[in-house]
Amino acid sequence: MNNDLLAGLNPEQLSAVTWPAKSALVLAGAGSGKTRVLTTRIAWLLQTGQASPAGVLAVTFTNKAAREMQTRLAAMIPVNVKTMWIGTFHGLCNRFLRVHYRDAGLPQTFQILDSGDQSSAIKRLLKSLDISDEKFPPKAVQQFINSQKESGVRAGELSAHDPYTRKLIELYAAYDAQCQREGVVDFAELLLRSYEVLSRNAALSEHYRNRFRFVLVDEFQDTNRLQYAWLKLLAGPDNALFAVGDDDQSIYAFRGAEVGNMRALLSDYGVTGPIRLEQNYRSAGTILDAANALIERNDGRLGKSLWTDAGPGDKIRLYEAYSDGEEAQFIVDEVRALARDGWNLADMAVLYRSNAQSRILEHVLVQSGVAYRIYGGLRFFERQEIKHALAYLRLVANPEDDNALLRVINVPARGIGARSVENLQTASREQGVSLWQALCGAGGGRTAGKLAEFVRLIDSLRQRCEALSLAETISLIIDASGLRAMYEADKKDGEERLANLDELVNAALGFLPQEPAMAVIEFLTQASLEAGDHQADAGADALQLMTVHAAKGLEFDAVFVGGLEEGLFPHENSMNDGKGLEEERRLMYVAMTRARKRLYLSCAQSRMLHGQSRYPIRSRFVDELPAELLQVLSATVKTAAAPVRNAYAQGRIAAAPLAANLGGWKMGQGLHHTKFGDGVVINAEGAGDDVRLQINFAEHGIKWLDLRYAKDKLSAQ
DNA sequence: ATGCCACTAATTTTT
DNA sequence: TTAGTGGCAT
Numbered sequence: 249m250n251n252d253l254l255a256g257l258n259p260e261q262l263s264a265v266t267w268p269a270k271s272a273l274v275l276a277g278a279g280s281g282k283t284r285v286l287t288t289r290i291a292w293l294l295q296t297g298q299a300s301p302a303g304v305l306a307v308t309f310t311n312k313a314a315r316e317m318q319t320r321l322a323a324m325i326p327v328n329v330k331t332m333w334i335g336t337f338h339g340l341c342n343r344f345l346r347v348h349y350r351d352a353g354l355p356q357t358f359q360i361l362d363s364g365d366q367s368s369a370i371k372r373l374l375k376s377l378d379i380s381d382e383k384f385p386p387k388a389v390q391q392f393i394n395s396q397k398e399s400g401v402r403a404g405e406l407s408a409h410d411p412y413t414r415k416l417i418e419l420y421a422a423y424d425a426q427c428q429r430e431g432v433v434d435f436a437e438l439l440l441r442s443y444e445v446l447s448r449n450a451a452l453s454e455h456y457r458n459r460f461r462f463v464l465v466d467e468f469q470d471t472n473r474l475q476y477a478w479l480k481l482l483a484g485p486d487n488a489l490f491a492v493g494d495d496d497q498s499i500y501a502f503r504g505a506e507v508g509n510m511r512a513l514l515s516d517y518g519v520t521g522p523i524r525l526e527q528n529y530r531s532a533g534t535i536l537d538a539a540n541a542l543i544e545r546n547d548g549r550l551g552k553s554l555w556t557d558a559g560p561g562d563k564i565r566l567y568e569a570y571s572d573g574e575e576a577q578f579i580v581d582e583v584r585a586l587a588r589d590g591w592n593l594a595d596m597a598v599l600y601r602s603n604a605q606s607r608i609l610e611h612v613l614v615q616s617g618v619a620y621r622i623y624g625g626l627r628f629f630e631r632q633e634i635k636h637a638l639a640y641l642r643l644v645a646n647p648e649d650d651n652a653l654l655r656v657i658n659v660p661a662r663g664i665g666a667r668s669v670e671n672l673q674t675a676s677r678e679q680g681v682s683l684w685q686a687l688c689g690a691g692g693g694r695t696a697g698k699l700a701e702f703v704r705l706i707d708s709l710r711q712r713c714e715a716l717s718l719a720e721t722i723s724l725i726i727d728a729s730g731l732r733a734m735y736e737a738d739k740k741d742g743e744e745r746l747a748n749l750d751e752l753v754n755a756a757l758g759f760l761p762q763e764p765a766m767a768v769i770e771f772l773t774q775a776s777l778e779a780g781d782h783q784a785d786a787g788a789d790a791l792q793l794m795t796v797h798a799a800k801g802l803e804f805d806a807v808f809v810g811g812l813e814e815g816l817f818p819h820e821n822s823m824n825d826g827k828g829l830e831e832e833r834r835l836m837y838v839a840m841t842r843a844r845k846r847l848y849l850s851c852a853q854s855r856m857l858h859g860q861s862r863y864p865i866r867s868r869f870v871d872e873l874p875a876e877l878l879q880v881l882s883a884t885v886k887t888a889a890a891p892v893r894n895a896y897a898q899g900r901i902a903a904a905p906l907a908a909n910l911g912g913w914k915m916g917q918g919l920h921h922t923k924f925g926d927g928v929v930i931n932a933e934g935a936g937d938d939v940r941l942q943i944n945f946a947e948h949g950i951k952w953l954d955l956r957y958a959k960d961k962l963s964a965q
Numbered sequence: 966a967t968g969c970c971a972c973t974a975a976t977t978t979t980t
Numbered sequence: 981t982t983a984g985t986g987g988c989a990t
Contacts, residue, residue: 310979338980362980435980470979503978602976604982624978665966777980797977819976835977858975859981 253291253324257284264523265289269298269461271489271517273468273510277554278539278841279530279803282492286466287317289490291324293462301327305460305482306334309467311778313801314339317466333460337475338435339777341442345433351445351452355431357769359642359649360776364630366390366434369651373423376677384415392416393423397436398504400443400474430650430682439474446481457484468493468513472504480516489517495550496543499797499835501827510550528554528841530803532561535847538877539840545872546830554841563879565848568866572811572855576612578881579808582848583618583791586806593619595805597792599839601817605810606793608856613791623794628780633735633745634752638775640725644710645768647684650676654683660734663698672699705729718767719756726753796839807843809836812851813864836869849878865944913941913955918965921958924948926965 254262261281264274265288276282290306293299308314314336318329333340342360349356361369370386370393396406403421408414427433433441446453463483465471468491471479483489491513498507513519528536536554543549565582569575583596598609606622613620628634636659642652658664676686687703709728713721726732726749735742735749759774761767792804811817817836822828840847851866913919917929927945942952953962 336980360980363978438980500978502976604975607981661966663966779980795977816976821976831977856981 253288253295257281257288258527260523260525260527261285261288264525265292267490267523269488271483271487271513271519272491273513273519273522274490274492274525275510275522275550275552276492276494276525277528277552278494278497278838279528280525280554281527281529282494282525283313283316283320283466285525286464286492287320287324290317290321290462290464294327295325299462301332303459304332304334304462304464305340306332306464307340307466307479308334308336309470311336311339313466336777337478338438341438341478342773342777344442345438345445348445348452351449352441353428354433354441357431357646357766359432359646359769360438360773361427361432361434361651362630362776362779363390363435364635365432365651365776368654369426369432369434370419370423372650372654372673373419373426376673377419377422379415379419384419389416389419389423393420394434394436395504396420397434397440398472398474400440400477402440430648431646432649432651436474439478443474443478443481446478453481456482457487461487463487463489465489465491465493469495469498469507469510470500470505471509473506473509476506476509476512485517489513494552496546496552496834497800497838499800499831499838501831522550524552526552526554528556530844531556531841532558532843532845534560534563534877535840535843538564538847538873539837541874541877542833542840542869542872543837546833547826562846564873564877565846566870566878566880566882567848567850568880568882569850569852570854572608572852573612575810575850575852576608578850579609579810579848580612580616580618582808583806584616586846587618591805592789593791594789596808597794597799597802597804597806597842598808598810599794599796599799599842600810601796601819601835602811603795605816609793609810619788619790620793621788621790623792623798628748628751629775630779631745631748633731633748634775636731637722637726637729637749637752638772640706640709640729640731641722641768642772643684643706644713644721644725645772647706647710648682650683653687656729657702660730662702662730664702668699718759718761718771719753721768722756723753796835799842800838803842803844805844806846806848807839808848808850809839810850811855812849812867812870813855814867815862815864816855816857817867817869833869833872836867913962919943920963920965921945921953922961924951 254265257265258281261284264272264285267289274282274285276285286306290304293304294301306317308317314334318332318334321327321334322329333343335343345352345354345358346356349358367386367390370389371381374381374384374386374389396403403417403424406417406420408417427437446456460482463479465479470493479489491510493510495507495510498505501507510522514521531539531554533556536556537560540553567575567578569578579598583593583598586596587593600606600609603624610620610622629638636656639652639655642649643656647653654669657669672683672686675689676683679686679689681689687699705728709725712724712728716724731749732746735745738745756771759767759771761770763770796809809817814820815823818829818832822832849870851864851870853863855862855864913929918926919929920926921943924943924945925948927943927948929941929943940952940954941958945951
């Protein structure tokens, strides 16, 4: 037996990889070789003959993770990874539903709505029911529907006493009916529908349980209720559910992730305890010590402490800037210094809590001529020109697709205005037929000619496409629909949009369908399930800018975490309850553990937020790090519990513009409160005699005081 | 049908 | 501050 597979694994990794055919929970710390363990275990199962390629189910959250698993597995052993059930929750559910579409009550060619499509479907529904989107904002309805689906609950199982919720439930039911009528499913529906098919059909779930003796899950801490329920259906007591995750890196509770699933797995599957992967192969010792110290403050952890046999490395650099601009300047200066020392820009990242923080960094980066790349923003298949072209494709494939029809009926403008569309929608509702059918039946009216012309366009496209390949079809659609002409006439960004459309044809050219007859459906599915890269110039040597969330799973030689201020990181919306604060702390933990060699933390004493200057204080997370691991680069910073002395207190910056309104108090001024003791003014709002001051008290922490009441209790210091 | 003004809200996000 | 949206005028 060739055991090269197992060479170089540490004892814990080895134990996880060669775990017998029963369930396990692997508590995999950041940088502990999680993906390696997962892929090596699959390779091991196959190589030892414990499993056949068809007998393994491996689930991830992102396409990127799934692809990486496939690539690495293919490099380890000769196996056709394409045929294996390795994929995302959604991708695998799609695959399942394409096979069992009859059991699921779906057309074989069902289409997938991405969140944008779902949003327009909901807006359309609200309109058709004549419901004001004031009272029922589409976003709120969407959120309600998705969170119910992600809890595995259908509209029919819900009840409510208040009329508002009752209406939401009604809308949920009506939305599902609309989707069903149109043969489309949203993301959550892929999961829920698969779950229902399996749970209703004992023979079918039995079949899959027998087939998938080994079920492996990545990022298990991010699973929601429905995903875990789905896993439990596929992995019964006799199957081996092998879940890998890290409760300390659970940062998606806000979108339904349930860390509790980790503990649930232990009891549901009678697993005695997690296998801990604590040896870290990424970061220098000091970074790990600091991260450990931070995360230890969270309650209810499964418990884990990262270590490395690499040396301690550099201390963590801490910089407290006067302003957000100066903070950005510091970061960029430091990046340039490192680059001069031979560090690659692409191996450095600036991480921030919220996207808005990138603006000022960009500004300084442009000024300094440093190449950078921002993660996030529009992705390829989300661009309007791509969506338009694909809507035509959908319409050609299935004219009953109302969403697609509405998207392009007047794009490019062909004289079918809002009122004609409204008439059409009324007609379709009254006759109980799709928009397309209503369109075909439309008699008189002023726009009748235009409508008929549109019908002819789609019909002729369908006919002409029959004999064409996917790429030829898309190419024809772009030309014949008038999209190309429209963007050629658009001087502003037509050129870029045309280039993207060409790119779309290219993508179609390189697309290999599983089943050639289904090429169009498969291509549309892929476009929905895999929206593509954020940016094309990914390969260039450029400084990486992204949110901490986006950085999960990545690593860099040098990491800058900016905006470490109360209210920003931790974010003020999460500061009220302990759960929120702990998630923010995990976010900080994720941020820190991205760094290999060098970690920089920074904050600013004044920051522009929502067009107003704020004077925040340093994040508690900085103070939670052991002082001996930090090297303070700025002159003003004080560590530990003492009130923060900011630039104002030191007279370094002119009084804030607000100062006149503060009822005699100044930003940064020291004061004494009869009850709370000594403190410093750190923020204020209001004017005249309605002023509130935010004060950081040495003993009692940060408080907002209403001057109307607190006036007599305060004295200057 | 398009463009302008006023208004509002303002984390994090994959599929 | 700014980005996105809705109403209204051209």
